[in-house]
Amino acid sequence: MSPRAPRLYFAYGSNLSLTQMATRCPGSYYIGRAVLPDHRWQINQRGYANVVACPGFTVHGLVYELNNGDGNDNNNNNDDDETRLDRSEGVHSGAYTKALLSVVLYPAPAAAQRRTRVVAKEGLLFNGSGSGGADGGERRRTASLQERVLVYLSEQFVRPGLPRDEYVDRMNRGIRDAVMMGVPEAYFENVVRASIPDRPPPPPPPSRAQSVGRTRERPRPRSVSVSVEEERDPPGVVWGREDPRRRSWTPNVLGWQYSGYVGGGRQVEDRGLYRIYHAERPY
Incomplete structure (x- = not known):
């Protein structure tokens, strides 16, 4: 055209x-x-x-x-x-x-x-x-x-x-x-002006640098590794002593969890801030 x-x-x-x-x-x-x-x-x-x-x-x-x-x-x-x-x-x-x-x-x-x-x-x-x-x-x-x-x-x-x-x-x-x-x-x-009121312009959206800066100010969750022989288990986490392997537990909005620990036959018990995972047998 x-x-x-x-x-x-x-x-x-x-x-x-x-x-x-x-x-x-x-x-x-x-x-x-x-x-x-x-x-x-x-x-x-x-x-x-x-x-x-x-x-x-x-x-x-x-x-x-x-x-x-x-x-x-x-x-x-x-x-x-x-x-x-x-x-x-x-x-x-x-x-x-x-x-x-x-x-x-x-x-x-x-x-x-x-x-x-x-x-x-x-x-x-x-x-x-x-x-x-x-x-x-x-x-x-x-x-x-x-x-x-x-x-x-x-x-x-x-x-x-x-x-x-x-x-x-x-x-x-x-x-x-x-x-x-x-x-x-x-x-x-x-x-x-009878239809359009005079008001200040809205603030500009935060820049990428400002957004990144605010994100970095937040505390980042830490991963911890524990074993059954140690008594440093994260709060609310329970497992049996038949599994001596070390597991990495990461805090999130629901508490400490390690999805790799549980598989078939798992049961999840919600206790407020934390979830407790129970497994019939260790993975």
Whole structure:
């Protein structure tokens, strides 16, 4: 199948997060911010963001260019950005449908229109100051009406609902990125915060080194070898003196056990922290 032409995509939900967008669409470029007229933002009954047609309302968001001709960029499959995004948005399951709508585009300075993954990795370029900030160079750029921009929306699930808990965290990450990239903070305060509470991001999961470190701090069980002639038998362990061989007993959550000692005809007696193994004859 021949590659599709690049397409502009308007994000208004969790894909406002540059990191999430870079993961979902590794070949995408950040283009700028935009306003979708005559639509209203909502959390629908599925618990995710949606936009519904509503005259007089506007929705703010970010615009990315989906690189549909470079879907194999540092990946192990040939899916292009739009195919990946269709899968993430649940197009085939009916969660969202695709629409081509007109938005008012405020393009970022040329230096800022780079791979989304680069912008996410090297830091947000709009910091509210300087010639490249949201209060500087962007204001001097002329907004333009951009037609046929891809928007994912749900025409089936349009009733207001409550956000899913994990989605609140993803939306908060997207809101922080969008504000840094020039989207007015007042928009989120007046529209989005009614559904998405502001809360700090969850702590990152422990690193492998931290996990290993915690594991090494735990006392490790010791194996002991005893014989019937010795009186150092582990607590709760009983055997007959007809077997003089040494056996290795290892502590575990059930106590001391040595599965090699017992075979056919065994009986297991549970005494709280320890299990006592009885055998009809020694192995």
